[in-house]
Amino acid sequence: MAMYDQFAFIYDSLMSDIPYDKYAEWVQKHAPTSTYKKLVDVGCGTGVLSVQFAKDGFDVTGLDLSESMLTMAQKRSIENDTSISLICQSMTEIDGIANMDVAVIAIDSLNYLETLEDVEQTFHHVYESLVDGGQLFFDVHSLYKMDVIYPDGPFTYEDEDVTYIWHTEQGDVAHSIYHDITFFVRDESGYYEKFEETHFQRTFPLETYTDLLEKVGFSTISVSTSVFEEQPEDEVERYFIHAVK
Structure with a gap:
């Protein structure tokens, strides 16, 4: 988890x-x-x-x-x-x-x-x-979200402080998804720090x-x-x- x-x-x-x-x-x-x-x-x-x-x-x-x-x-x-x-x-x-x-x-x-x-x-x-x-x-x-919506990535988001690129890949078991998210977060000096998270979901x-x-x-x-x-x-x-x- x-x-x-x-x-x-x-x-x-x-x-x-x-x-x-x-x-x-x-x-x-x-x-x-x-x-x-x-x-x-x-x-x-x-x-x-x-x-x-x-x-x-x-x-x-x-x-x-x-x-x-x-x-x-x-x-x-x-x-x-x-x-x-x-x-x-x-x-x-x-x-x-x-x-x-x-x-x-x-x-x-x-x-x-x-x-x-x-x-x-x-x-x-x-x-x-x-x-x-x-x-x-x-x-x-729902199965629809896991099997149809999520595989239709990647998804992106951007505002003045946070940008992310969200890649999705179907898991090895039915109705599951790996979320690979790369974040760019602006610090107090105005520079962006990059970090990554991988999440797994299944329904x-x-x-x-x-x-x-x-x-x-x-x-x-x-x-x-x-x-x-x-x-x-x-x-x-x-x-x-x-x-x-």
Whole structure:
């Protein structure tokens, strides 16, 4: 799994088009803080959603495998005057987190798991961390995005501080992609520093996710494709899945 080493420090600018507010609204719609209090943000990254959830009234625990990401999350929490517990831990080995009302695995974090066994293990740990009636929210890339959109690279991005060239290559297993990203980041003196990151993502058919959720004990499983915006039925890029323990 990618550790987002240097990438953590420019992650926010590159994710600026993600409508995090709509994600938070989706969670609040089904799990209002008037009833649900304790939330674990699995794969919390730099804490954008963790802070939003804390502002909404949740008691938030953020979990991520990357210490760099957690450093940024802590800084963001302090700047926003929120209190968030942060834990450096893999989502496949969640330990010491219990009695949660809500679990969130946001912005395709689950797609960084390399095997179906890892996904099942994560679902199992999340299930065990929730109280009865607790709710899980997550999203994953569709097969269409992995097999059609991503291979159509390279992709580029440029603003006054960051430029990147993002090459994609299909992985050795079905519905997987290697992301090879070269960044040029301007420092305070105006010069650009170059660094590179390689990330791997994999997805599975939608039915595989719902079947695994049922296998570990979740019920009332629902799927949406319109949390961010309406997506054409034959060009869905992201599924949003909600399940109840």
